[in-house]
Amino acid sequence: MKPKITLKDIARELDVSISTVSKALKNSKEISKETKDKIKAFAKFYNYRPNNIALSLKNKRTKNIGVVIPDIVHHFFTTVFRGIEKYANAMGYNVIVCISDESYDKEVINMEMLANGSIDGFILSLSAETQKKNDFTHLKELLDQGIPIVLFDRITSEIDCDKVILNDFEAAGDSVTHFVKAGAKKIALITTENYFNVSESRKEGYLAALKLNNIALDDRLILTLPHDRDNTNLITEFFQNNDVDAVLCVNEIFAIQCMSVIQHLGYTVPDDISIIGFTDGILSRYSSPQLSTVAQHGEKMGELAAKLLIQRMESVELVEEPFKTEVINATLVKRGSTIN
């Protein structure tokens, strides 16, 4: 018997990307005929059958849920994970986690590995690279095979499945309005590249709230940072070159780096500059002053995602329920980094 072969093996053997293999096997027009023929022949020779997965699943319930998150450094994802575990364990399910490290390839490999009979369904937040590539073939394939998926936080409208999101637009807007009420006029936004749906919604909420409060947009006050690095130098430059009296950061790590830079430059928080950061994590509670935050209620989000997935997996109806998108309302937590 030939050994069992995976997408990853085919990609490695033929020296093409995983995404190319996946598309070729789905007969995508994006891939040249020559490449498709080569990949299909190889897959056939080694008896590659993605549909094995779905068949085995129908016969055997593992009672395991696979969770794929972009990283475990952000407190937000660890709290969502806790919520998933809490609900899933109470319902008799185990939870297995894989980390995509913001990489498309790792997301695809991890999902293929878990789908291979280890789990009954997925809860997923898209990696940065997946959102950037805007390629969701791997998700479509799993859904086609009958494996349910729930997306949370970093989602896409291209995939039809259950989703749980935050009211990012409103939460960002409320933060800006809170700054305005305390007298701020020069309100900055520190965000990530816009291919994240969440960053985009938060930016739109920021823009809308400025308009609503009759504050003209100053493009220079929007700082777009590379995702997840120490951006101390870029933040320092930003505050040296701009006159700012309040700043909204789209994540906790940016907010804490911001506070550190502002204090280092000799300004006082919140008297000179106020700060609000998304994610109400452990960093926010132990900074000095404590950070005002937009609490994303990660645990609640995780519980809800697990609930939607388990309902979907256990549904016995022939006619499927339509997919739902549940919205969690953020809460503004006022602490020492804002004038309240």
Add this chain to the structure above:
Amino acid sequence: MKPKITLKDIARELDVSISTVSKALKNSKEISKETKDKIKAFAKFYNYRPNNIALSLKNKRTKNIGVVIPDIVHHFFTTVFRGIEKYANAMGYNVIVCISDESYDKEVINMEMLANGSIDGFILSLSAETQKKNDFTHLKELLDQGIPIVLFDRITSEIDCDKVILNDFEAAGDSVTHFVKAGAKKIALITTENYFNVSESRKEGYLAALKLNNIALDDRLILTLPHDRDNTNLITEFFQNNDVDAVLCVNEIFAIQCMSVIQHLGYTVPDDISIIGFTDGILSRYSSPQLSTVAQHGEKMGELAAKLLIQRMESVELVEEPFKTEVINATLVKRGSTIN
């Protein structure tokens, strides 16, 4: 065909603990004959065969590594995980994580689930409850079945396998000596219950260093806290009742809570009270003042654990290498919370 049955199923059906089932199937003297007979009969009827696992493993390499860690809130475990991933990915392995949440049952269930054909070997740090119960039947069983295990940080001498640890004894001693050199005499230790091998070693290092520096032990200066809760009240009481000029904390979260309490009581860090915390995490870098720490080099520890495991899994020798315990040397990182 009868459905495949797991230890957990047997425990649930017969209303006994997982540990009882595991021991009964290994014919342990701790379990009554009556219970053993019942469990064995049930297991036999449902064709429970733990050795299936080892057989399937020999035939099929998954190229997956299972990691079981006690939590993902402590920065230390997330950095170890990163190190494992870095090394394992470079060697062509994927990594699956399960979280034991400091629970013995969850550790056993997760390991059984992963051992069931999903992974080739384990990297594990023991849960609090497992260390407290001192019951390692589940690990012995997996090792007997030929599944290699590497233990890191929270280990036990009862299991013969590859291990990676920190020089906790010396690291704690060096911290105390650093306090003494800066003039401290009333040096406190904030630690967890002693069933953690790491806490025990750190306490012994603390005691030995006091002796070496001719400082008499004052029992009242050792505060033992429940694991992983917000202990603000207990810490506040401790500093109200004791005159302290330096404090060593066995983890970062205790150290940050400590700093917050000390400042709240009106003392200045480090002029009135110096602090050193184990784990050089993200909290330590963004506190004010920044925290002096014992860097545990989690990433290096993870890489080494993955290396030991992969060497063991890929070894083709008939005569096995003897098991190794590798020791990582901690580094004292001097920042604003100590007088340097």
